[in-house]
Amino acid sequence: MTAHFIRALAVKSFDIPDRKRCPDKAEFDLVTVDDYSVARLILAPGWRWSESAKPTELTAFCEHNHLGYCISGVLEIETADGVHSTIRAHDTYALPPGHDEWVVGDEPFVAIEFLGAASFGRPRSHGMHALM
Numbered sequence: 001m002t003a004h005f006i007r008a009l010a011v012k013s014f015d016i017p018d019r020k021r022c023p024d025k026a027e028f029d030l031v032t033v034d035d036y037s038v039a040r041l042i043l044a045p046g047w048r049w050s051e052s053a054k055p056t057e058l059t060a061f062c063e064h065n066h067l068g069y070c071i072s073g074v075l076e077i078e079t080a081d082g083v084h085s086t087i088r089a090h091d092t093y094a095l096p097p098g099h100d101e102w103v104v105g106d107e108p109f110v111a112i113e114f115l116g117a118a119s120f121g122r123p124r125s126h127g128m129h130a131l132m
Contacts, residue, residue, distance in 0.1 A: 004035075006034050007034055007035075008034050010032075010033035010034050011033070012031035012032070012033055013031070014029045014031060014040045017029035017030055017031055017040075018030055018031050018032050023052065023053065023056065024047070024052040024053070025043065025044040025046055025047040025052050026041070026042065026043050026044065026047055026052065026053075027041075027042040028040070028041055028042075029042075036114070038112060038113070038114055039112070039113045040110070040111070040112055041068075041109070041110065041111045041112075041113060042108050042109075042110050043073070043075070043103050043108060043109040043110075044103065044108050045103050045105065045106050045107065045108060046103065047102065047103045047109075048100070048101070048102035048103070049061075049062045049099075049100050049101045049102065050100045050102075060080075061080050061097070061098045061099055061100060062097070062098075062099050062100065062101060063097040063098065064095075064097060065094075065095065065096060065097060065115050066093065066094065066095040066113055066115065067093070067094050067095075067113060067114050067115035068092070068093055068111045068112055068113035068114060068115075069090075069091075069092050069093075069111060069112050070087050070088060070089055070090065070091045070092075070093065070109070070110070070111045071089065071110040071111060071112065072089045072107060072108070072109070072110045073088075073089065073103065073104075073105070073107045073108050073109035073110055073111075074086060074087065074088050074089075074103070074104040074105055074107070074109065075087040075101055075102070075103060075104065075109045075111075076101065076102050076104050077095060077099050077100075077101050078099060078100050078101075079096075079098055079099045080098040080099065081098075086104070087109075087111075
């Protein structure tokens, strides 16, 4: 097991992200604090991984690990083996690789994610941040 330690004080704002990516119907604001990347995801109504991200990810399903906290909105999840779940405001969540996900309703899905955030929205990542 790897131990992770915070080595330096660091404070960043998503209002001034280190990086911003805006793929189809999505916005990813990324900040790095110490050695950790954290992302704010804003997924617009109508966003679906299999329609909006699959063409650039080049994988059958989302191969990203997700560890996050939902601020607002609703996201439906379906795993490759057919298990369904729903993420709503104030839920924390952990999703393994191998799923599709889509925004439900007319409100954007807004979340903060802590795992694998550095490569969100990067074209042709092939789910590589699932390995980080």
